[in-house]
Structure formats: C-alpha cells, structure tokens
Amino acid sequence: MAAAAGLMRSGTLLPRLAASVLLLAAWQALALSGLLFRDVVPPLGALAAGLWGVLADPGFWGNALVTGGELAAALAIGGALGIAAGLVFGASAFIAAALERWMTWLAPTPKIILFPVLILFCGVGPGSKIAMGAVSCFFPVLLSTAAAVRGVDPVLLRVARSFRARADQILVKVYLPAAVAPMLNGVRLGFGVALIGVLLAETKLSNQGVGFLVMQAYARFDMPRMYGLLIVVVCFAAAINVAIGHAARRAAAGPIAREN
Amino acid sequence: MLSVAGLTKRFGSQADGVTAVDDVSFDIRPGEFVSVIGPSGCGKSTLFNIIAGLQTPTSGQVSVEGQPVRGPHPAVGTVFQEESCFPWRTVIDNVAFPLELAGLAKAQRHEQAKQFIDMVGLRGFERRMPSELSGGMRQRVCIARTLAAKPRLLLMDEPFAALDEQTRLLLGDKVLQIQQELRQTTLLITHSITEAVQLSDRVLVMTYRPGRLKRFVTIELPRPRSGDAVTSPAFGAAVASLWADLREEASRGMQEAGG
Amino acid sequence: MRQTAAPLLGIGLVVSLVLLLQWAIGVGLVDEYTVPRPSEIAAALPRLVTEEHVASRFMVTVGETFAAGALATLVGTALGAALYRWPLMRRSFEPWVAVLAAAPLVLAYPLFLVLFGRSSLTVVVIAFASALPPVVLQTVTGFAAVRPVLLAVGRSLGMGRAAEFRRILLPAALPSVFTGLRLALMFGLINVVGVEFLINLGGLGALINDLSERYDLPGTWAAIGVVVLVSVCFFATLDGGERWLRRRG
Numbered sequence: 001m002a003a004a005a006g007l008m009r010s011g012t013l014l015p016r017l018a019a020s021v022l023l024l025a026a027w028q029a030l031a032l033s034g035l036l037f038r039d040v041v042p043p044l045g046a047l048a049a050g051l052w053g054v055l056a057d058p059g060f061w062g063n064a065l066v067t068g069g070e071l072a073a074a075l076a077i078g079g080a081l082g083i084a085a086g087l088v089f090g091a092s093a094f095i096a097a098a099l100e101r102w103m104t105w106l107a108p109t110p111k112i113i114l115f116p117v118l119i120l121f122c123g124v125g126p127g128s129k130i131a132m133g134a135v136s137c138f139f140p141v142l143l144s145t146a147a148a149v150r151g152v153d154p155v156l157l158r159v160a161r162s163f164r165a166r167a168d169q170i171l172v173k174v175y176l177p178a179a180v181a182p183m184l185n186g187v188r189l190g191f192g193v194a195l196i197g198v199l200l201a202e203t204k205l206s207n208q209g210v211g212f213l214v215m216q217a218y219a220r221f222d223m224p225r226m227y228g229l230l231i232v233v234v235c236f237a238a239a240i241n242v243a244i245g246h247a248a249r250r251a252a253a254g255p256i257a258r259e260n
Numbered sequence: 261m262l263s264v265a266g267l268t269k270r271f272g273s274q275a276d277g278v279t280a281v282d283d284v285s286f287d288i289r290p291g292e293f294v295s296v297i298g299p300s301g302c303g304k305s306t307l308f309n310i311i312a313g314l315q316t317p318t319s320g321q322v323s324v325e326g327q328p329v330r331g332p333h334p335a336v337g338t339v340f341q342e343e344s345c346f347p348w349r350t351v352i353d354n355v356a357f358p359l360e361l362a363g364l365a366k367a368q369r370h371e372q373a374k375q376f377i378d379m380v381g382l383r384g385f386e387r388r389m390p391s392e393l394s395g396g397m398r399q400r401v402c403i404a405r406t407l408a409a410k411p412r413l414l415l416m417d418e419p420f421a422a423l424d425e426q427t428r429l430l431l432g433d434k435v436l437q438i439q440q441e442l443r444q445t446t447l448l449i450t451h452s453i454t455e456a457v458q459l460s461d462r463v464l465v466m467t468y469r470p471g472r473l474k475r476f477v478t479i480e481l482p483r484p485r486s487g488d489a490v491t492s493p494a495f496g497a498a499v500a501s502l503w504a505d506l507r508e509e510a511s512r513g514m515q516e517a518g519g
Numbered sequence: 520m521r522q523t524a525a526p527l528l529g530i531g532l533v534v535s536l537v538l539l540l541q542w543a544i545g546v547g548l549v550d551e552y553t554v555p556r557p558s559e560i561a562a563a564l565p566r567l568v569t570e571e572h573v574a575s576r577f578m579v580t581v582g583e584t585f586a587a588g589a590l591a592t593l594v595g596t597a598l599g600a601a602l603y604r605w606p607l608m609r610r611s612f613e614p615w616v617a618v619l620a621a622a623p624l625v626l627a628y629p630l631f632l633v634l635f636g637r638s639s640l641t642v643v644v645i646a647f648a649s650a651l652p653p654v655v656l657q658t659v660t661g662f663a664a665v666r667p668v669l670l671a672v673g674r675s676l677g678m679g680r681a682a683e684f685r686r687i688l689l690p691a692a693l694p695s696v697f698t699g700l701r702l703a704l705m706f707g708l709i710n711v712v713g714v715e716f717l718i719n720l721g722g723l724g725a726l727i728n729d730l731s732e733r734y735d736l737p738g739t740w741a742a743i744g745v746v747v748l749v750s751v752c753f754f755a756t757l758d759g760g761e762r763w764l765r766r767r768g
Contacts, residue, residue, distance in 0.1 A: 238621060
C-alpha cells in the first residue's frame with residue numbers, strides 16, 4: 001500500500017503506465033501484422049497462455065528446483081572461495097600487488113568457454129553446471145571482498161589495536177562486520193553471473209533444468225512457452241537482485257548512509 | 261604515572277627527514293590532568309601516537325607505571341580525534357567492546373558498560389545505533405568505551421576537534437566532571453587554549469616543528485572548576501599568557517607554510 | 520623494489536604452476552585424458568593458426584565485438600542523456616533499465632536465432648542488447664555526477680540548455696562516457712564469444728566449441744588459452760586506455 005502511494009506521489013505512475021501500454025500495444029500490433037514468422041512474436045493472449053502453462057506445469061517446478069539447487073551450490077562454492085581469497089587479497093598488500101591485476105583482467109573473460117573442460121572434470125550432470133556457476137561468481141566476489149577489506153576505516157583498526165585486540169579478534173569483530181555491505185554487493189553481482197553460467201550450461205548440454213526447458217521449447221518451436229520461461233527467469237533474477245540490494249543497504253548502516 | 265624521557269621521532273632519511281618530536285621529556289603524576297597545546301604541525305599527534313604505543317620513537321623512552329611502553333599499554337586508554345564508533349554496533353555494544361575483548365560474559369559487560377554510558381550522560385541510548393546520534397553523542401560513546409577498559413592513564417587526541425563550539429564546551433564540562441569523579445590521570449592534546457586552561461592542572465606548550473617543550477605551565481585555578489571559573493580574571497590571565505607563547509609558534513608555522 | 524617484485528611473482532607463479540602440471544601429468548598424478556600436457560597444448564597452437572584459421576576467426580570475433588560495442592555506446596549514451604535530460608523519465612524508467620542490466624538477456628539467444636537466423640547479425644544483436652542497459656545506467660550516473668556548481672556557473676552566465684550541454688555537461692561527463700564505451704566493449708566481447716560458443720557460429724568462441732565436439736583435447740585447451748589470452752590483453756588495454764584518458768583530464 002505504501003509502495004503504491006509512493007508511486008503515485010513521485011509521479012512515475014503515469015509515464016510507466018503509458019510506456020507499458022504503448023509497448024504492449026506495439027507488441028500486439030507486430031504479432032498480428034504477420035510481418036514476422038508465425039509465433040516469433042506471439043500475440044499477448046498466446047504469451048499469457050504460455051506463461052500460465054509454465055507456471056502451472058509441475059514439470060517446470062521440478063526443473064526449476066534442479067536449476068535452483070545448482071545455483072545455490074555454485075554460489076556457496078564460488079562465494080566461499082571468493083570471500084576467502086578476497087580476505088587474503090585485501091589483507092595482504094603483497095599478494096594483491098602480485099595477483100589482483102590478473103584477477104581484474106580475468107574477471108570479464110567469458111567463462112562459458114571453459115564449459116568443455118568443466119565437463120571433463122565434473123561430468124555431464126549437475127556437477128559441470130555447478131562448476132560453471134562457481135567459476136563465474138568467484139571473480140566478482142573476490143574483487144569486491146578485497147575492495148571491502150581495504151575500505152575498512154583505518155581509525156576503527158586503530159581503536160582495536162589500542163585495546164590490544166588479537167589478530168583473530170580484529171578479523172572477526174572489525175574487518176568482517178565493516179566489510180559486509182560491499183561484500184553483499186559483490187554477492188549480488190556474483191549471483192547474476194552465476195545464474196547466467198548455470199542456465200547457459202544447461203542450454204548447451206543437459207537433460208534437466210530451466211535451461212534445458214528453454215532448448216526443449218526452441219526445438220518444438222513452442223515460442224509462447226519459451227517466452228514464458230524467459231519471463232519467469234527475468235522476474236526471479238530481478239527479485240533476488242532487489243532483495244540482496246536491500247540487505248546490502250541495510251548492512252551499510254553507517255552514519256553517512258543513514259544521514260542521506 | 262607517565263614518564264617521557266628524551267623522546268625523539270624523525271621521519272624520513274637522515275639528510276632530508278622531518279623531526280616531528282625533538283628530545284621531549286616530562287612526567288605526569290597520578291590524578292593529574294595535563295594538556296598539550298601547540299600550533300598545527302608541531303608533532304602533538306606524533307607524541308600522542310608514541311605514548312599510545314601505536315608508533316615507535318626514533319630514540320628516547322616512554323614509561324607507564326614504571327614499565328616501558330612497547331605497543332599499546334594495558335593501563336593506557338586512547339580516544340581518537342576522528343569518528344571511531346563502530347557503525348554496526350549499538351551504543352552499549354560499542355562501549356562494552358573492550359570488555360568483550362577481555363572475554364567477559366554478555367550480562368556482565370553490559371552491566372559495566374551501562375555505568376559508563378550513564379557517566380557520559382547517554383542513559384537511555386543504550387540500544388541506539390551510532391547513525392542515530394549526533395557527532396557529540398558519538399564522541400561521548402567513544403569516551404565511554406575507552407573508560408570502560410578502566411585505564412589508569414587516559415589519552416585524548418583533540419577529541420572535540422570535529423565538533424561545533426557549543427558541543428565542545430558542553431563536552432569539556434562533561435570530561436571535567438568525569439575526571440574529577442574518577443580522579444583520572446589524563447593527557448589531552450588540544451589546540452584550544454580555553455579548553456586547556458579549563459580542564460588542566462598543567463599545560464605543556466610545544467614549539468612548532470621540530471616539536472620541543474617550550475613551557476610547562478601550572479594552572480593555579482581552584483578545583484572543582486565550574487562554569488564561573490571560565491569568566492574569572494585568573495582564567496583570562498592564564499589564557500593570555502599561553503596565547504602569547506602560542507602565537508609566536510603559530511606564526512612561525514604560518515610563515516613556513518607560506519601563508 | 521616491491522613494485523616490480525610483486526607482478527613478477529604473479530607471472531612466476533603461473534609459470535611454475537604450468538611446469539608443475541607438466542610434471543604431474545607425466546608421472547600420472549593428473550589424468551592426461553582430462554588435462555593434456557602443457558607441451559601438447561602448446562604443440563596444438565600452430566595447428567590452430569594454419570588449419571583452424573585462428574587469425575581470421577579472431578578478426579570475426581573482434582569485428583562483431585566492435586560492432587556491438589560501438590552501437591551500444593552510441594545508442595546507450597543517447598538514451599542515457601535523454602533520461603538525464605527529463606528527470607521524470609529518469610525516475611520512471613531508470614529502475615527498469617537496472618532490472619534489464621541484471622537480467623540474463625543472453626538466455627534468450629534461441630529466440631534471437633529464430634528472429635535473425637544463424638548469422639553474425641544474431642551474435643551482434645544479442646551482444647548489443649546485453650551491453651545496452653549497463654551503458655545507459657553508466658551514462659545517466661555520469662551526467663548526474665557532474666558537480667551542480669559547474670552547471671550553476673553556466674546558468675549564471677546565461678547559457679541556454681544546448682550550450683550548457685555542449686560546453687559544460689558533455690566535457691565534464693566525458694570520462695563517464697568513456698567508461699560506458701569500455702563497459703560496452705567488455706559486455707560485447709563476453710557475449711559475442713559466449714554466443715559464438717553456444718550456437719557454434721563464427722569466430723573464436725565457435726572454434727572452441729568445434730574442437731571440443733571433435734574431442735580434440737589439446738586443441739580445445741589451446742583454443743581456450745588463446746581466447747583467455749586475447750580477453751586478458753583486451754581488457755588490460757581497455758583498462759590502461761581509460762586510466763590514461765582520466766589522467767589527461
């Protein structure tokens with residue numbers, strides 16, 4: 001309710017409504033015009049049916065669970081390794097100087113090309129998909145964790161030293177809580193690329209998961225179903241993104257953040 | 261209580277280095293409140309960092325209760341100039357931090373922390389986050405946190421520098437109150453003469469770089485010092501005399517900076 | 520001393536790992552059917568050049584990347600400037616663009632295949648679509664970050680909107696625009712190579728896919744190595760270029 005009220009007050013309701021209507025109308029016009037090959041741009045009714053077909057299909061949810069599981073495992077592995085490595089990079093100036101540049105340049109490299117090798121290591125099942133996702137999210141998590149550790153306010157470290165805190169106490173009681181917010185942003189980026197990695201791997205070689213369903217729909221030329229799948233994936237990605245973004249903002253409960 | 265002997269700190273190589281602190285020696289007796297004043301760049305902060313055990317001197321020695329200082333001494337508590345509350349901890353968890361490091365149980369350390377929160381006048385704010393407090397209140401939390409460790413020597417480096425004039429005066433009063441209640445040995449670094457005279461038993465004047473002891477002045481104003489003391493003629497005289505010393509050093513500083 | 524020692528250590532680490540691998544495979548610690556000997560991988564490289572036309576494939580990939588990147592920069596900067604110019608539009612649609620930037624658009628590649636057929640065009644379009652939202656966001660942020668006082672100076676001198684844009688806004692936001700170009704090229708390369716791999720069409724990405732489907736293990740590893748090397752050089756150059764530009768103000 002509050003969100004709706006805010007929407008109306010900020011004046012964005014009208015433009016968004018207008019844009020949505022225009023886009024939908026243009027879509028429908030294109031669909032019915034016959035300009036494009038049948039069903040490549042399905043009429044809105046067919047689109048809705050496709051979406052509903054996806055959501056109502058227990059087979060979809062079974063496959064979604066598979067993808068979700070692969071994604072969770074990928075984030076756990078890639079995330080844990082990325083955080084551990086990031087802590088090391090952030091704490092040791094020497095290691096950072098030696099390796100961080102390479103990491104920055106390796107980070108944007110397309111990871112999907114590693115897929116054939118990952119299949120060799122992890123087989124054709126979920127293992128290779130998890131590995132794909134883990135490799136993808138390792139880099140953004142590493143880089144943002146390292147930056148987070150380096151960004152800890154030095155005066156807080158001096159306070160801990162002045163109280164003669166041990167190294168492990170400083171790590172757990174100062175570094176970790178101070179770095180949580182930027183680290184969460186790294187996790188948000190990591191989530192995005194892990195999702196892409198897992199899904200693309202599934203489209204390439206799999207017999208289960210949402211990526212597989214997309215290829216299946218493509219093979220049968222069931223465009224409405226493919227659109228339905230894509231819409232669900234995009235909504236899922238957007239929702240998780242927003243959730244992690246909120247968590248990151250709340251964790252950044254510093255004086256500066258709040259005063260804004 | 262505190263003994264500083266022949267303390268020297270040089271930065272950089274022999275030839276073109278900077279001598280921040282040059283052969284400074286003084287003692288502080290238990291229960292005394294000593295202020296160090298001097299122009300910007302006179303090495304006050306360096307002196308502070310060395311006594312706090314966060315930096316090592318080039319030569320000379322610092323002893324607390326007879327023991328030489330090598331790293332942060334357990335009997336010394338420090339309050340820094342910058343904002344140093346942990347933003348993710350509540351007020352009470354901030355204040356209880358040294359007790360947590362020492363391994364006290366939660367109930368115990370919260371109980372002890374409450375005493376010090378009361379002492380700085382923040383009763384009722386225990387569960388608040390630092391972001392909900394004003395700058396002055398946050399600095400009070402930092403002071404309470406340092407006091408919670410029950411240091412026998414309290415070091416403060418321009419703790420009110422980031423605050424406006426009125427808050428500064430009020431906090432100064434508060435610190436005075438606490439010091440008189442606890443009979444706390446305190447060393448305060450400040451560039452405010454009125455603050456130094458208001459709070460201290462003795463004032464140490466430092467020269468501009470290289471920082472040496474210029475004068476050690478005893479403030480003869482009676483204790484306990486109230487708000488009235490600030491307006492007494494004796495106060496004005498003390499301030500004027502210190503200002504004469506300081507002005508000389510401050511203008512040397514400005515000349516060198518090309519201002 | 521430390522300045523040069525550290526990066527050298529990085530390179531030294533990689534070299535020693537490669538040598539260690541060579542040894543480990545030789546003694547059977549690592550299965551040579553999973554990881555071919557580095558020497559074999561290196562031996563496959565000349566083959567890539569002569570038989571697999573690595574050079575022409577490289578040109579295809581680079582061409583597609585620059586096409587997608589340039590297009591995304593042009594369109595993205597224009598859209599970003601428009602969003603900035605009309606604050607209501609910005610408030611309404613910037614969140615939508617942010618959702619698009621986070622969404623796995625490349626997953627829709629089968630759709631684009633149907634729309635545009637199996638051609639270079641598909642690859643470029645997908646890369647363009649994936650690169651567009653981040654460029655728009657970057658442009659808007661860049662314009663918004665121009666210090667208001669600079670605009671106030673312009674207004675106090677009686678500058679009109681167009682002049683304000685040309686003489687103050689654009690020059691001040693130029694570093695952000697170049698960052699946008701870098702982002703466009705970055706997302707462009709990732710998506711171009713990725714889609715080439717997935718649909719087995721065109722340049723270096725397709726090469727890897729080809730070799731892996733032929734079970735040419737050393738060749739696959741060598742091709743992956745080449746692409747990683749090309750990527751690393753590409754991004755290092757972009758990185759350096761941007762830093763050089765920023766230093767020139």
